[in-house]
Amino acid sequence: PSQAISRLAPPAAGGGQTGVPLSALGLLCCPCCHGELLLTNASMNQSYIFQADLHCACGYTAKIQDGIVQTVHGNTSLYDKPDTTRELYRDLPSKTLSLFEQSYHWLENRLRALPSGGRVWLEGYVNAWFFFHNHLDLLSPQDTLVVVDKFPETLLAYKEVIQRQGCPCPILYIADSSDAPPIRPGAIQCVMDFFAANEHNFYHQDLYLDTLRPYLASDCRLFGVYFFFRRGVRSMKKLLADYPEAAPHNFDFHWFQQALSRHFLLLETEDLGPSLDSGKNLGLGFHVAGEELHLQPYCARPRREDHSTIQ
Secondary structure, three states: OOOOOOOOOOOOOOOOOOOEEHHHHHHEOOOOOOOOOEEEEEEEOOOEEEEEEEEOOOOOEEEEEOOEEEOOOOOOOOOOOOOOOOOOOOOOOHHHHHHHHHHHHHHHHHHHOOOOOOOEEEEEOOOOOOHHHHOHHHOOOOOEEEEEEOOHHHHHHHHHHHHHHOOOOOEEEEEOOOOOOOEOOOOEEEEEEEOHHHHHOOOOOOOHHHHHHHHEEEEEEEEEEEEEEEOOHHHHHHHHHHOOOOOOOOOOHHHHHHHHHOOEEEEEEOOOOEEOOOOOOOOOOOOOOOOEEEEEEEEEEEOHHHHHHHO
């Protein structure tokens, strides 16, 4: 799959500079008190805000810089860095590429079957993988895409590429590494988790989707692809050596299912099969050749019986 971000790519048919869409301002709020965020010192046009200071009466502050909402919560890990030139997944072997393509088709079929109508989508951890970057055609002009990552550098690199490509819908970029980005509770109607749950567990012990629960609408749909090892003892040993902050249950689909079932209902899933070699790339270099790395696309929704307790 092509995930290249090239600043040398020729301009494609698209618009000019973008920023925080005015149409998406209603999705923002103070993560501390859920109050309205006030803008000062704004540079903007009739469609976008490019620079501004954000603050709440309770004392919370953030800013808009380069058209990206940036909070004070940046990267704190010594084992992560922005991958603006997309080196992480270069030179994937053909079998692994085939599994990626199969997972794309699985997700595309489910997304195209959704009823028509505008939705607010969220995709996080795009420094690891950004599904919608190469699937913007799956979004409609009535949709809004919220993209969250800890690295503003990565968001800016993608933003510049998408500006050249053009996008059918508004995109709100948020640089934040906390579990409490400045998003209005209940605003997210669809989530895309392509490797994001795995990426979260490189640096945290809990379930990524649980951190999103306050932001999900009661009828939210979650789509994703979970990566897991089957009898991958040597691979996990190498992963934990390379990433000491990682959860020992990362790449464990049994753990993922159990953790998911506490607050979400798994609607559909499929094991697409294994890759025995992910190559020498940085992203999956801990995969020891010969051990099975599986891709498992899924669709889920919040459990209605407990959703009312979080809003």
